[in-house]
Amino acid sequence: MFNLSRYFSTVSFVLIVLAAGVLGPFYRQLSLQQITELAESRNVAMAQIFENSLRAPLEELLVASLGRDAEFLRQSSEVAILRENVVTLMRNTSVVQVKIYNRLGVMVFSFDPRQIGEEHLNHPGFRAAMAGLLTSELEKFSTFAGFDGTRTDIDVLSSYIPAVGSGGAVEGVFELYQEVTPFMHQLQRSLWWVTAGVFMVFALLFLMQYVVVRRAQRILEEQEGRITSARDTLELQVEARTEELKRTNTQLQGEIGERRQAESKLNYLAYHDPLTGLANRRCFIERLEDSLRESAEQGYQMAVLFIDLDQFKQVNDSLGHGVGDELLVSVAARLTDQVRLIDMLARLGGDEFICLMERVRSEEELAIVANEIIDAFDLPFRLGDHELFLSASVGISLFPRDGMTVVELMRNADTAMYCAKAIGRGHFHFYTPEMTRDAQARIRMENLLRRALEHGELAVHLQPQVDSRSGLLVGAEALARWTSPELGVVQPSHFIPLAEDSGIIVPLGNWVLRETCRQVRQWEQSGFDLPMVSVNLSVKQLERPEFLDVLRGILDETGMDPAKLKLELTESVLMGVGDPSAMLQRLCELGISLALDDFGTGYSSLSYLKTLPIQQLKIDRSFITGIGKSRGDEAIIRTIMQLADSLGFEVVAEGVETTEQATFLATLGCQQLQGDLHGRALPAAEFRSRWSAYA
Structure with a gap:
């Protein structure tokens, strides 16, 4: 050895x-x-x-x-x-x-x-x-x-x-x-000591290790047998560890797979609408950017179709967001069936959808697709116990004619959609440059209207309401008038709808209420007693939970007698309020009278009408103009008079312009007349000067 x-x-x-x-x-x-x-x-x-x-x-x-x-x-x-x-x-x-x-x-x-x-x-x-x-x-x-x-x-x-x-x-x-x-x-001294110490330690180690090595020969022989045994044991342990590692590796692979699935899901959610599964805004914009580059390089047309659901808000408000979400899923499925496989349909949010159509040959092709989308809403949507009817408005912008960028194409398609919606439900419209000018003019007018409220450019004019038999003044309707330094005299038919759409109608309506009550109270204190004044209300005012407090505050602030104030509401206003009967009842509890304006032009149920706490019906001027010309209009007026008489309502006829119309209405028993025949709307000072002798 x-x-x-x-x-x-x-x-x-x-x-x-x-x-x-x-x-x-x-x-x-x-x-x-x-x-x-x-x-x-x-x-x-x-x-x-x-x-x-x-x-x-x-x-x-x-x-x-x-x-x-x-x-x-x-x-x-x-x-x-x-x-x-x-x-x-x-x-x-x-x-x-x-x-x-x-x-x-x-x-x-x-x-x-x-x-x-x-x-x-x-x-x-x-x-x-x-x-x-x-x-x-x-x-x-x-x-x-x-x-x-x-x-x-x-x-x-x-x-x-x-x-x-x-x-x-x-x-x-x-x-x-x-x-x-x-x-x-110190280093020199330490060096001598270290050198001596090292030699001593090494010598001692040499002696100790020599003794150990002499025994090592015998120990090695003993260890050889033990090593052989340990080697066998180690092989068994290695096999067991290998199996354990295999199991761990299998588990790790599973976790990696789960993580990849999670990452894939996150990536999907980043580019898709979680409710409908359609592409979302981000995905649509990126696809549109790519298509714009490709279209510019290859020279073909493409189009953006902006789709908005009509009256979807009423479904959400009346049936709840759960039904609304189900409806959106069904709408998405129906829209998907109407577009080509190469096109992209996306949901922008709410009830707004958008479609990208590539390689468009003509406007006629787009018109066919738009009509197919609109026609897809002819059939009702059946969701559980509900059968819902919807329509859609579509706006179309075309590349490169209507825009060269993502922002321009989407904005112009949106503008065209609003123009289609203005025509009526279930229409489509191509974008034209005039739409942008109209939109800019609309924005300018909206800004000027806001400024008009702040700078006192608005005024309240009053149109008389007279007794149909005696001709005496029995009331007046307060009407907002606007004279703008930039635009001149702006017709109410222009700025009132704008105020409704923009929400300005709430402060505007409250201002008309306050100004009217202040003026009537001032006249009363100076000896001119106007028996009744009517003020129009917007649905947006009634939707505000604080409206009753605002109205109560105006009455307290001006000292106006509630019995001399009449609020006029249209049938469409009442249909837009969640519980109109309860709301009107709370108004009546303040001592205020209520009138149903433009009666006969809405869609409310006559059986529902008798439950409303109103005191007066106002016949719309569209029927009055037909007196002596249209038997149908005259028949409708007679029916309204009979209905009002049976329900105990007072009747006011609007838009009376001729003696023939006044005589016909008086013969039927219409109590009050309003129109240019007896006087147009006048500023407060002129109104008092003209009518103080007839009050």
């Missing part, structure tokens, strides 16, 4: 000698490196102290020294001041000498005046420091001239340190000398 003891003895002895020979120099070099790093860090810290404490005089000296000769520098007052400050800072430190160079390599400061003015431009330490680097050198001097005199047999670490100016650039170089003699003496 291999003689392990002899082999180990020879090799160990050689290695111990080599190790001792290597460790000694290594320890000395390591200690020198530590001493150098310590002293170098102290030099850097000291240089930083000089920079922070003496920044102003130091920067002045570095700048002033440029281009000066040695004699000037030796006589410089800045050097003298700097010497005093440096001595103060160096006292009780291990720094024995400081030299300062400007950026040209000229020594501008030293405790040895003879050295001032010397040039060290090519010195490696100076050049490294000017480049922002720190260099140091450990030297031994038999004699060394320090700031406090000459020292003998001294070990010194010199460091070249960049002097950074306030602007962040290197303006000069510090050369600091730090005494490390005590450290070197």
Whole structure:
């Protein structure tokens, strides 16, 4: 068997000698490196102290020294001041000498005046420091001239340190000398002790290991048997671990698959509407951007169809958002059947859908698709117990005719859709430049109307309501009139619908109410007693939960008698309120009268009419103009009069312009007449002057 003891003895002895020979120099070099790093860090810290404490005089000296000769520098007052400050800072430190160079390599400061003015431009330490680097050198001097005199047999670490100016650039170089003699003496003593200790330890280790190695021969033989047994056991353990890793890997693969599915779902949700599964706005815009580039390169037309559902809000408000969501899903499925596979259908949100049609040949092709989309709503939507009828309005913009960008095409299609909706439900319209001008004019008028409310450009005119038999004044209807500095006289048929669409009708209607009540109360106090005044209400006013409080506040503020105030509501206004009967009842409890305006033009049920707490019906002017011309209009008027008589309602006829109309209505028993025959709407002052004698 291999003689392990002899082999180990020879090799160990050689290695111990080599190790001792290597460790000694290594320890000395390591200690020198530590001493150098310590002293170098102290030099850097000291240089930083000089920079922070003496920044102003130091920067002045570095700048002033440029281009000066040695004699000037030796006589410089800045050097003298700097010497005093440096001595103060160096006292009780291990720094024995400081030299300062400007950026040209000229020594501008030293405790040895003879050295001032010397040039060290090519010195490696100076050049490294000017480049922002720190260099140091450990030297031994038999004699060394320090700031406090000459020292003998001294070990010194010199460091070249960049002097950074306030602007962040290197303006000069510090050369600091730090005494490390005590450290070197301690190093020498330590080195002897370490060397002796190493030899002793290695010798002891050699003896101990020799004993161990002698026994190792026997132990190895014993271990060989154990290793064989352990190897067999290890193989079994490796097999078991391999099976465990296989199971873990299978589980990990499953988790990776689940994560990929989750990422795929997130990516899907980022580009699809979660309710309908259609593309969302983001996906549509990105597809449209790509199609625009492709269309521009290949020169074909494409179109954007903006689709909005008519009266979808009523479904949500009456049946709830759950039914509304189901309806949107059904609408999406029905719309998908109407578009080509190459087209993209997306839901923008709410009840708004949008379609991108690529490679369009003509407007006729688009018209066919738009009609197919509209016709798709002819059949009802059956959702559980509900059968719902909807219609859609479609606006179309064409690339490149109607826009070159995503924003232009979508905006113009939206504008065209609103024009289609203005025509009536279930229509489509192509975009034209006039639509944008109309929209801009509409926005301008809306802004001017808001300003008119703030600057008092609006006025309340009153149109008389007279007794059909006596001709005496029995009331008046308050009507808003607008004279704009920019637009002139704006007809109510222009600005009232605009106010309704924009929501301005709420502050406008409240202003008309307040101004009318104030005027009637003022007349009453000055001797002109107007028996009754009528004011029109908008559905948006009635929808506001605070409207009753606003109305009550106006009555209290103006002192108006509620019995002299009549509020006029149309059938469409009542249909837009959730519970009109309850709302009207609360108005009546304030002492206010109620009239149903434009009667006969709406769609309300006559059986429902008898449940409403109203006192007056107003026959729409469209029927009055047919008196003497249309038997149908006359028959409708007779029917309305019979209905009003049976329900106990008073009747007012609007738009009476001829004596023939007045006579016909009086014969049927119509109590009050209103129209140009008896007087058009007048400003308050003119109205009082004209009618004070007839009240």
